[in-house]
Amino acid sequence: MQTYQATKRRPKAPPLMIPRASVQSSVSAVITAANQPVESWYSMRAMARGSVEILLYDEIGGWGITAKQFAQDLAACGEVSQINLRIHSPGGDVFAGMAIYNTLKAHPARVDVYIDGLAASMASVIAMAGDKVYMPTNAMMMIHKPWGAQGGDAEDMRRYADLLDKVEGTLVQAYVSKTGKSAEEIHALLKDETWMDGSEAVAAGFADQLIDPLVAAAQLKSKRMQEFEHMPPEAFNTLMNPRNQVPAPAPAPAPAPAPVATLTPDQIRAQVLAEEGARRTGINAAFGSFATAHPELLQACVTDMTCTVESARAQLLAKLGEAATPSSVPGMHGHISNGNLVGDSVRASLEARIGIAAIEASNGLNHMSMRELARASLTERGILVATLNPMQMVGMAFTHGSSDFGQILLDIAGKSVLSGWEEAPETFQLWTKKGQLSDFKTSSRVGLGEFPSLREVRPGAEYKHITLSDRGEPITLATYGELFSITRQAIINDDLSLLSDVPYKMGQAARATIGDLVYAVLTSPPKMRDGKSLFDSSRKNNAAGPGSELSIASMIAGKTAMASQKTQVDGGRARTLNIRPAYVLTPVALEDKANQLINSASVPGADVNSGIINPIRGFAKVIGEPRLDDASATAWYMAAKQGSDTIEVAYLNGIDTPYVEQQNGFSVDGVASKVRIDAGVAPSDFRGLYSAAGK
Numbered sequence: 017m018q019t020y021q022a023t024k025r026r027p028k029a030p031p032l033m034i035p036r037a038s039v040q041s042s043v044s045a046v047i048t049a050a051n052q053p054v055e056s057w058y059s060m061r062a063m064a065r066g067s068v069e070i071l072l073y074d075e076i077g078g079w080g081i082t083a084k085q086f087a088q089d090l091a092a093c094g095e096v097s098q099i100n101l102r103i104h105s106p107g108g109d110v111f112a113g114m115a116i117y118n119t120l121k122a123h124p125a126r127v128d129v130y131i132d133g134l135a136a137s138m139a140s141v142i143a144m145a146g147d148k149v150y151m152p153t154n155a156m157m158m159i160h161k162p163w164g165a166q167g168g169d170a171e172d173m174r175r176y177a178d179l180l181d182k183v184e185g186t187l188v189q190a191y192v193s194k195t196g197k198s199a200e201e202i203h204a205l206l207k208d209e210t211w212m213d214g215s216e217a218v219a220a221g222f223a224d225q226l227i228d229p230l231v232a233a234a235q236l237k238s239k240r241m242q243e244f245e246h247m248p249p250e251a252f253n254t255l256m257n258p259r260n261q262v263p264a265p266a267p268a269p270a271p272a273p274a275p276v277a278t279l280t281p282d283q284i285r286a287q288v289l290a291e292e293g294a295r296r297t298g299i300n301a302a303f304g305s306f307a308t309a310h311p312e313l314l315q316a317c318v319t320d321m322t323c324t325v326e327s328a329r330a331q332l333l334a335k336l337g338e339a340a341t342p343s344s345v346p347g348m349h350g351h352i353s354n355g356n357l358v359g360d361s362v363r364a365s366l367e368a369r370i371g372i373a374a375i376e377a378s379n380g381l382n383h384m385s386m387r388e389l390a391r392a393s394l395t396e397r398g399i400l401v402a403t404l405n406p407m408q409m410v411g412m413a414f415t416h417g418s419s420d421f422g423q424i425l426l427d428i429a430g431k432s433v434l435s436g437w438e439e440a441p442e443t444f445q446l447w448t449k450k451g452q453l454s455d456f457k458t459s460s461r462v463g464l465g466e467f468p469s470l471r472e473v474r475p476g477a478e479y480k481h482i483t484l485s486d487r488g489e490p491i492t493l494a495t496y497g498e499l500f501s502i503t504r505q506a507i508i509n510d511d512l513s514l515l516s517d518v519p520y521k522m523g524q525a526a527r528a529t530i531g532d533l534v535y536a537v538l539t540s541p542p543k544m545r546d547g548k549s550l551f552d553s554s555r556k557n558n559a560a561g562p563g564s565e566l567s568i569a570s571m572i573a574g575k576t577a578m579a580s581q582k583t584q585v586d587g588g589r590a591r592t593l594n595i596r597p598a599y600v601l602t603p604v605a606l607e608d609k610a611n612q613l614i615n616s617a618s619v620p621g622a623d624v625n626s627g628i629i630n631p632i633r634g635f636a637k638v639i640g641e642p643r644l645d646d647a648s649a650t651a652w653y654m655a656a657k658q659g660s661d662t663i664e665v666a667y668l669n670g671i672d673t674p675y676v677e678q679q680n681g682f683s684v685d686g687v688a689s690k691v692r693i694d695a696g697v698a699p700s701d702f703r704g705l706y707s708a709a710g711k
Contacts (some may be wrong), residue, residue: 066095066096066125068096070099071102072104073102073105074104075105076105076113083113086115087116087671088669088675091671094454098126099125100128100130101120101128101130103135103143107140109138110187113139114141116145117144121145127146128147130150131150131155131156131214132155135156135158140158140159141191149194149217149223150223150226152229153213153226156213157211157212157222158211158212159205159206161206187206188202188206195221195222295324296318298325298328298398299317301397302328303328306380310335358393361379361380361392362381362389363427364376365379365389366389366424367431370432371516372435372516386508387406387410389421393413406508407508414687425687426676426687429514429519429689430519432515432516432520433674433691436521436522436524436526437674438523440527444535445665446599448663448664448665450666450672451664452666452668453666453667454668455493456492456694458490458492459491459492460490461698489698490545493668493696497526498522498690498691499688500514501688502514522674522691530665530695530697534697535644537550537698538653539644540647542698551702557581557707559577565650566602566613566710568620571600571613571635572631575596575632575654578597578654578656579592579594593703597635597656599636599637599639600639600652601639601653602644602653603642603644603648604641605645606652606710610638610640610652611638614630615633616633617630617633650709653706653708654706655705655706656704660704661701662699662701662705663699664696667694668695671694675693676691677689
């Protein structure tokens, strides 16, 4: 077994999402085949060489496994030829589910899917990604239409209805692709919940092969199961009992029924009081900081003995919704909540304080310090902190299983990292070629100039293979990253810079790192596969000495040199490539001059009425880069159009944004966050670039 394993802890907060295929709720822990509880319900681990096992044993998206994390974990497994996906899930977020489905469908490995207990709603769509789907006879699959909740005017409702129709269309395509049924047949099955056991699923084409019956793979106590309206009663024993829990044998007939134990009045009174006390405590915890804003509703819920905690929470949500103002932004205005009022309020308060979101008038946690928010994340979940000092209390907010305080801080810091990345003042992305690599091994890139002409294939003759292994230029990924910590001291000091400025600047630094690598290729050109420098006089892509200074004449000379680049084809013949420059890269000191020379209607020194036109007017876009000033105030460069064989910036599996991870707990005094980017930069072919010394 290889050492790689990616695991996500199951959430303990009961989230809610829309559309219906996106509903989330709290779930029980996974029970393994040996009937031993483990602390995760999602895991991905490499097994034998080239084989990966994925356990998807509860809800999808939201507080569960995200599509991005799923794709990153799968990519981290390296070269994979076999994926075994085991499913026991009531469904989840429709968009995360479709992304996971597409990730599996696009993966080159063979995908075998095993329905260990239940594949309902969005989980059934993910199952359709399998090359072969195996189901025991006592497993269940359920498909249905997506649904959701929406607020706003009539136009908003119509747009939301259109959105649900489009969502249903994506689900239908997945089912049609697997089953071979028509879209109309699938729409009919989705119209109402369609439940299928293993035999029925195979007969309908949703599964491929029946396997021996299994005892339930895991307990599944998700409240989401309550939303399914037509679940066959006989399915409950299959889906709700833990694996290897064999029902007790029926008792032998007794000659007479055993006497029924009775409770004394005092015992009954004590039991009622205990249950009522638990109900009131739960309602008060559900209201949390909103108790002061809505005391009448709280009092009504507490005094009504028929009001459950779930009913009180629903009434509070409805009350909060009355104060919500529809957004003026066109499009969908539905409020999507993860069902965690405390977490939502903490997140909204922090995002408003650092300026990435507007203040929500109904948020009872507005303007609180981070220390106060840490306390709220605990007390409003019913966790007692009165005996703790501030350092202990903040530490518990990071580590207590019922608190999502640390995850909220990471999410907000991650947004700041991405903002810094996207807003970094870089230029390399404007002209370089973006690529992707699947691992950290050295790969080869074959440029246009290295590819010979196609050979003639005479009638009846065979096509011949071309050998490229010795022609490509090498490119290798490397990892770049840094750590930063959100400590307990920073929380107590209410240092918001650790959520905004620091991660923002780390995002900028990540992108600047790639820029440094790109422009180092121009200013300190590496040797190519043939042992010569990227820019060499023998390559006819380098001008030096008098006449190389930036001018119309020197740019015409460079333009001509690039268009005249050749490659050798079979028989020693040469083929002209006709490469045209699209960018002129200059130091900032020459940027204005280059723009004037290229974009003027006439040439320097010509009389305005002379009729002499600029022969290179508008032939290329000028990019000024200060890193070039650092190397030389006179050197300038030309590059072919974006996507051509110039300089490639490759990212691991195409993930071209920084990745943020966190570690919290006993060994970290707060939350340690890691920002990393996996990238490789290398020239693909010398023919797409031109260098001029300018002196």
